[in-house]
Amino acid sequence: xxxxxxxxxxxxxxxxxxxxxxxxxxxxxxxxxxxxxxxxxxxxxxxxxxxxxxxxxxxxxxxxxxxxxxxxxxxxxxxxxxxxxxxxxxxxxxxxxxxxxxxxxxxxxxxxxxxxxxxxxxxxxxxxxxxxxxxxxxxxxxxxxxxxxxxxxxxxxxxxxxxxxxxxxxxxxxxxxxxxxxxxxxxxxxxxxxxxxxxxxxxxxxxxxxxxxxxxxxxxxxxxxxxxxxxxxxxxxxxxxxxxxxxxxxxxxxxxxxxxxxxxxxxxxxxxxxxxxxxxxxxxxxxxxxxxxxxxxxxxxx
Amino acid sequence: xxxxxxxxxxxxxxxxxxxxxxxxxxxxxxxxxxxxxxxxxxxxxxxxxxxxxxxxxxxxxxxxxxxxxxxxxxxxxxxxxxxxxxxxxxxxxxxxxxxxxxxxxxxxxxxxxxxxxxxxxxxxxxxxxxxxxxxxxxxxxxxxxxxxxxxxxxxxxxxxxxxxxxxxxxxxxxxxxxxxxxxxxxxxxxxxxxxxxxxxxxxxxxxxxxxxxxxxxxxxxxxxxxxxxxxxxxxxxxxxxxxxxxxxxxxxxxxxxxxxxxxxxxxxxxxxxxxxxxxxxxxxxxxxxxxxxxxxxxxxxxxxxxxxxxxxxxxxxxxxxxxxxxxxxxxxxxxxxxxxxxxxxxxxxxxxxxxxxxxxxxxxxxxxxxxxxxxxxxxxxxxxxxxxxxxxxxxx
Numbered sequence: 001x002x003x004x005x006x007x008x009x010x011x012x013x014x015x016x017x018x019x020x021x022x023x024x025x026x027x028x029x030x031x032x033x034x035x036x037x038x039x040x041x042x043x044x045x046x047x048x049x050x051x052x053x054x055x056x057x058x059x060x061x062x063x064x065x066x067x068x069x070x071x072x073x074x075x076x077x078x079x080x081x082x083x084x085x086x087x088x089x090x091x092x093x094x095x096x097x098x099x100x101x102x103x104x105x106x107x108x109x110x111x112x113x114x115x116x117x118x119x120x121x122x123x124x125x126x127x128x129x130x131x132x133x134x135x136x137x138x139x140x141x142x143x144x145x146x147x148x149x150x151x152x153x154x155x156x157x158x159x160x161x162x163x164x165x166x167x168x169x170x171x172x173x174x175x176x177x178x179x180x181x182x183x184x185x186x187x188x189x190x191x192x193x194x195x196x197x198x199x200x201x202x203x204x205x206x207x208x209x210x211x212x213x214x215x216x217x218x219x220x221x222x223x224x225x226x227x228x229x230x231x232x233x234x235x236x237x238x239x240x241x242x243x244x245x246x247x248x249x250x251x252x253x254x255x256x257x258x259x260x261x262x263x264x265x266x267x268x269x270x271x272x273x274x275x276x277x278x279x280x281x282x283x284x285x286x287x288x289x290x291x292x293x294x295x296x297x298x299x300x301x302x
Numbered sequence: 303x304x305x306x307x308x309x310x311x312x313x314x315x316x317x318x319x320x321x322x323x324x325x326x327x328x329x330x331x332x333x334x335x336x337x338x339x340x341x342x343x344x345x346x347x348x349x350x351x352x353x354x355x356x357x358x359x360x361x362x363x364x365x366x367x368x369x370x371x372x373x374x375x376x377x378x379x380x381x382x383x384x385x386x387x388x389x390x391x392x393x394x395x396x397x398x399x400x401x402x403x404x405x406x407x408x409x410x411x412x413x414x415x416x417x418x419x420x421x422x423x424x425x426x427x428x429x430x431x432x433x434x435x436x437x438x439x440x441x442x443x444x445x446x447x448x449x450x451x452x453x454x455x456x457x458x459x460x461x462x463x464x465x466x467x468x469x470x471x472x473x474x475x476x477x478x479x480x481x482x483x484x485x486x487x488x489x490x491x492x493x494x495x496x497x498x499x500x501x502x503x504x505x506x507x508x509x510x511x512x513x514x515x516x517x518x519x520x521x522x523x524x525x526x527x528x529x530x531x532x533x534x535x536x537x538x539x540x541x542x543x544x545x546x547x548x549x550x551x552x553x554x555x556x557x558x559x560x561x562x563x564x565x566x567x568x569x570x571x572x573x574x575x576x577x578x579x580x581x582x583x584x585x586x587x588x589x590x591x592x593x594x595x596x597x598x599x600x601x602x603x604x605x606x607x608x609x610x611x612x613x614x615x616x617x618x619x620x621x622x623x624x625x626x627x628x629x630x631x632x633x634x635x636x637x638x639x640x641x642x643x644x645x646x647x648x649x650x651x652x653x654x655x656x657x658x659x660x661x662x663x664x665x666x667x668x669x670x671x672x673x674x675x676x677x678x679x680x681x682x683x684x685x686x687x688x689x690x691x692x693x694x695x696x697x698x
Contacts, residue, residue: 102336103336106334225335226335232330233348234331234333236332237338238335238339240336245332245338246343246346247330247345247347248335248341256337256342259341259342260337260340263340
């Protein structure tokens with residue numbers, strides 16, 4: 001919570017900030033990479049077949065098929081038994097887990113990483129809500145904040161209020177939060193984080209969810225100041241681990257950049273190997289561009 | 303400055319010290335960076351180039367120490383006012399002088415004119431007074447008039463050698479403060495003021511000497527103690543003489559300036575108790591002694607004479623016999639020399655001698671480097687104290 005501000009005021013300001021972003025994303029679609037599980041009718045193709053009116057294809061009748069699904073006209077004309085296949089559509093429950101640890105409050109005082117993460121979460125919720133998908137939110141700060149799956153009107157304002165009430169602090173773990181949020185295995189999971197905490201534990205949970213059919217996204221938030229620190233001597237410290245105090249000099253800067261790039265590559269490969277989509281978002285990048293990279297089908301992400 | 307390169311090196315070292323003070327080992331300003339874990343681990347102390355020197359007091363003390371050491375090794379000299387001519391006036395106050403007022407008047411004439419010239423043009427001429435009898439004393443410029451006013455004749459014999467030695471010292475000391483020098487001696491220059499060392503010492507003075515000759519005492523002030531009685535036994539056995547353990551032969555007998563080279567046999571050793579040794583063997587053993595008596599003196603000769611070898615007829619022995627019969631208290635064997643005029647002439651130049659003709663002032667004590675080194679030592683001690691205090695403050 002910002003000093004002197006109320007959650008309502010903060011959510012209002014957050015919504016005001018996100019207004020142009022919502023405008024730019026209006027009409028955007030967030031297609032599921034795979035059929036949705038059983039659920040309420042929605043915009044996404046479902047794994048369930050046959051009950052809908054929308055024809056998809058014919059398939060030769062196999063023993064066990066419901067005889068009512070035989071297309072009698074085709075059988076009469078060709079003397080072959082074909083089954084009429086139709087697809088169902090269902091909603092895609094979308095769970096957004098946002099990292100609100102102390103490292104997200106960087107750089108001070110702008111907290112650009114946290115602001116970027118907030119707007120990305122809101123934008124994704126906006127797009128998902130536009131398609132009728134229920135959206136849940138989980139945030140990990142020095143305390144955990146959970147918002148259950150919701151589709152009702154005003155959900156965005158609630159999410160903005162929840163996000164606005166959070167001040168990044170502590171070194172919370174994302175893994176337990178993913179476990180706590182139910183229904184993730186049948187829908188989408190978006191993790192918005194800098195992955196500087198329990199990234200390996202989180203990745204293990206995500207790998208298990210992906211195997212069970214969840215569609216996972218990793219949105220890696222990186223500050224520009226982390227990608228290219230100021231070229232001056234300083235003694236840098238990890239806000240989540242005060243024991244880490246290192247001299248950042250001209251001599252160590254190049255090594256830092258190489259280590260950081262190597263680590264980012266490792267994180268990206270880890271998430272992609274787990275079947276998740278990985279998107280890197282830099283704080284000075286337009287938010288809508290980051291969001292569109294997330295919405296883009298697999299294979300088109302830069 | 304004798305060795306300016308040391309000063310240049312000290313300046314460079316001082317600049318280096320100042321530059322090193324700009325390099326500070328300290329923790330850089332801290333800031334948060336979530337990705338700090340990717341910075342290679344290392345010492346949190348880094349070298350920082352400060353815009354202004356840190357610990358200026360310590361820097362000042364260190365620079366002072368370095369500069370002082372450099373200055374000390376550069377052997378600086380305090381610059382003296384330079385004069386065109388230095389007049390060294392040597393005044394004889396020995397027993398050879400007939401009338402001390404004549405000496406004072408002559409000296410005052412010389413010094414007075416010099417003093418007036420000095421007052422009129424201080425950079426043109428300076429005067430140094432040397433008062434001598436058997437020893438010489440150097441008087442500074444300011445004490446010249448006072449010295450002449452209180453000058454009293456002494457009973458000591460004059461020594462021109464001591465005068466020349468003092469004049470040489472003064473000349474060396476003034477080498478860097480004057481363009482040229484002159485030596486003026488107010489003295490009767492009597493023969494007894496000359497010794498064997500005068501000629502070689504005079505040769506060291508690279509020029510002429512102005513001698514203002516004053517009246518000499520016609521004879522020593524104290525009358526001689528009468529004629530001596532010479533006791534010369536043929537076998538050399540004088541009263542109270544002791545027999546030598548071994549009888550040997552030495553080649554020569556030295557009496558004053560006389561040297562008699564003959565195959566003398568030494569059988570007896572004269573008694574020297576209460577006597578003055580006036581003749582010695584070449585190995586330093588006493589051969590002839592003189593004792594004071596009521597009427598004069600008695601000279602005992604412990605030299606055996608071999609009349610068979612005609613030793614007494616040799617010219618050396620004849621001179622020896624004459625010398626032994628010289629009046630009591632007179633210098634034995636020394637012939638009264640008449641100073642030759644060419645002794646005072648320049649060996650190759652005039653009376654004014656360029657200062658560069660004299661060597662460096664070997665005996666001049668330059669205390670400035672020592673003082674500078676002492677100050678440098680003090681600065682180093684202060685630096686040590688400051689550093690220990692700073693370390694203690696840092697630890698606290």
